[in-house]
Amino acid sequence: MSLKGKFFAFLPNPNTSSNKFFKSILEKKGATIVSSIQNCLQSSRKEVVILIEDSFVDSDMHLTQKDIFQREAGLNDVDEFLGKIEQSGIQCAKTSCITKWVQNDKFAFQKDDLIKFQPSIIVISDNADDGQSSTDKESEISTDVESERNDDSNNKDMIQASKPLKRLLQGDKGRASLVTDKTKYKNNELIIGALKRLTKKYEIEGEKFRARSYRLAKQSMENCDFNVRSGEEAHTKLRNIGPSIAKKIQVILDTGVLPGLNDSVGLEDKLKYFKNCYGIGSEIAKRWNLLNFESFCVAAKKDPEEFVSDWTILFGWSYYDDWLCKMSRNECFTHLKKVQKALRGIDPECQVELQGSYNRGYSKCGDIDLLFFKPFCNDTTELAKIMETLCIKLYKDGYIHCFLQLTPNLEKLFLKRIVERFRTAKIVGYGERKRWYSSEIIKKFFMGVKLSPRELEELKEMKNDEGTLLIEEEEEEETKLKPIDQYMSLNAKDGNYCRRLDFFCCKWDELGAGRIHYTGSKEYNRWIRILAAQKGFKLTQHGLFRNNILLESFNERRIFELLNLKYAEPEHRNIEWEKKTA
DNA sequence: AGGCAGTACTG
DNA sequence: CAGTAC
DNA sequence: GCCT
Numbered sequence: 001m002s003l004k005g006k007f008f009a010f011l012p013n014p015n016t017s018s019n020k021f022f023k024s025i026l027e028k029k030g031a032t033i034v035s036s037i038q039n040c041l042q043s044s045r046k047e048v049v050i051l052i053e054d055s056f057v058d059s060d061m062h063l064t065q066k067d068i069f070q071r072e073a074g075l076n077d078v079d080e081f082l083g084k085i086e087q088s089g090i091q092c093a094k095t096s097c098i099t100k101w102v103q104n105d106k107f108a109f110q111k112d113d114l115i116k117f118q119p120s121i122i123v124i125s126d127n128a129d130d131g132q133s134s135t136d137k138e139s140e141i142s143t144d145v146e147s148e149r150n151d152d153s154n155n156k157d158m159i160q161a162s163k164p165l166k167r168l169l170q171g172d173k174g175r176a177s178l179v180t181d182k183t184k185y186k187n188n189e190l191i192i193g194a195l196k197r198l199t200k201k202y203e204i205e206g207e208k209f210r211a212r213s214y215r216l217a218k219q220s221m222e223n224c225d226f227n228v229r230s231g232e233e234a235h236t237k238l239r240n241i242g243p244s245i246a247k248k249i250q251v252i253l254d255t256g257v258l259p260g261l262n263d264s265v266g267l268e269d270k271l272k273y274f275k276n277c278y279g280i281g282s283e284i285a286k287r288w289n290l291l292n293f294e295s296f297c298v299a300a301k302k303d304p305e306e307f308v309s310d311w312t313i314l315f316g317w318s319y320y321d322d323w324l325c326k327m328s329r330n331e332c333f334t335h336l337k338k339v340q341k342a343l344r345g346i347d348p349e350c351q352v353e354l355q356g357s358y359n360r361g362y363s364k365c366g367d368i369d370l371l372f373f374k375p376f377c378n379d380t381t382e383l384a385k386i387m388e389t390l391c392i393k394l395y396k397d398g399y400i401h402c403f404l405q406l407t408p409n410l411e412k413l414f415l416k417r418i419v420e421r422f423r424t425a426k427i428v429g430y431g432e433r434k435r436w437y438s439s440e441i442i443k444k445f446f447m448g449v450k451l452s453p454r455e456l457e458e459l460k461e462m463k464n465d466e467g468t469l470l471i472e473e474e475e476e477e478e479t480k481l482k483p484i485d486q487y488m489s490l491n492a493k494d495g496n497y498c499r500r501l502d503f504f505c506c507k508w509d510e511l512g513a514g515r516i517h518y519t520g521s522k523e524y525n526r527w528i529r530i531l532a533a534q535k536g537f538k539l540t541q542h543g544l545f546r547n548n549i550l551l552e553s554f555n556e557r558r559i560f561e562l563l564n565l566k567y568a569e570p571e572h573r574n575i576e577w578e579k580k581t582a
Numbered sequence: 583a584g585g586c587a588g589t590a591c592t593g
Numbered sequence: 594c595a596g597t598a599c
Numbered sequence: 600g601c602c603t
Binding site for chain 1: 596597598
């Protein structure tokens, strides 16, 4: 079977792992994958086939869960969009058709393969369902999502891959209805805002667990489906709201503000200014604030020891603005390619892949997390050496601008720049230090990198949204390096930002656990690890353990299975996860 | 009262 | 061990 | 600060 000259597009989300897999199958058969359907519609190209994820097609071959579909696909109006497709005569089929084609080695539609657009009766029931679903579905959240599925018998010969997807998206449906139309509870909005600020305040102050309590309380309020009228009511009806938070809620409801919150904003901002710098946590921030420092410049003068003992702060200071600035997915990907290319020349068997927020589908990434592994290689020392060699090459190429951790070899290259930073900062005490490296071999590399001007140009010309998913974060207003501290700045003036790049190495046998760990999110890791602990397991980046005996570390899906969880695609590990499902 | 994720690196 | 980071 |  050849699919030469055939065009396919995936909806609603072309970038799920399964769809990536399907894409590669189709491409191998010579097909072309279309990334933007909008363009197709405009050019009214008819040979394109749209493949829709099975979970959005009901047993009558009509599109269901339109609201979620619209969101996942990033459309403004699904119905308008479907109208256009229908007019243009483009064929739409379930993604699982691909399996049939491959099995029969023939590209053809059978009678019931195509999605129908004119469902006279269905539309009505569909809409009616949409209208009330938000109330309906909420009560279903805790029930087993699988049990309500009744059309499985219809397509039981379809591939199994469609099944987890189905479950996944249904989980989504439940959540989606939870999140929507919650804005109407005015009191709650006010309370949530205050709790959010208190969470941040305690996070900055390093009160880890108190912050956690406020975060959980905030989440309870967000999931609350009635308008909270008193602190008492919140305390009795919601989880994670104890006496102290209940009292504060009452104050907010009575006065409209939480006294003390606005007063401490000044303190918060002062701590934040320091803490935003790489290498500075709550403790140093608090100490410097107590000493009445209001800039790095003063800190360097009056507390130079801190910089000498942890020289990475100097680079945190130098790249302060750049490292707070997020990059596009395209840029992230460009960095990966750059590293991959260099890696091929060093050890072609060694592999590297993106983790972190990129992997979870964010449209903006704060840093680039790269996981290194080599098939069948469990020798981290070997990997560490490959990575070090790679670092040296990339430094000499001018790509790596700074290291935040050193080996003797890297020290030889990099010492000059550290010394230069100390000079610029006018800190003198550094001479007594004899070595700047931590150990001979390091398994994690944290650094700052910049693309070359040429690569930056290429990036600009890259077509937009190559793999963009729909997950956007609310933007925080950024803190900026104060003018008085600018003399140390190495921040971009020409739009070529320095980026944080992290290398992690992973034993082949631990690839699954490593991927879960480094893909995150932080909240998701916490959630899943608590869950593991409750079931008597321990989950780390090295594997899933019971009584310190390793049960599984290589197979990501098996780890989920052992925990009795449905596999979650990275895109579904984003939301604040604590204390969701039981 | 003890727990809140679990680990690695640095001084 | 404390502090920071992933 | 909340939960067990």
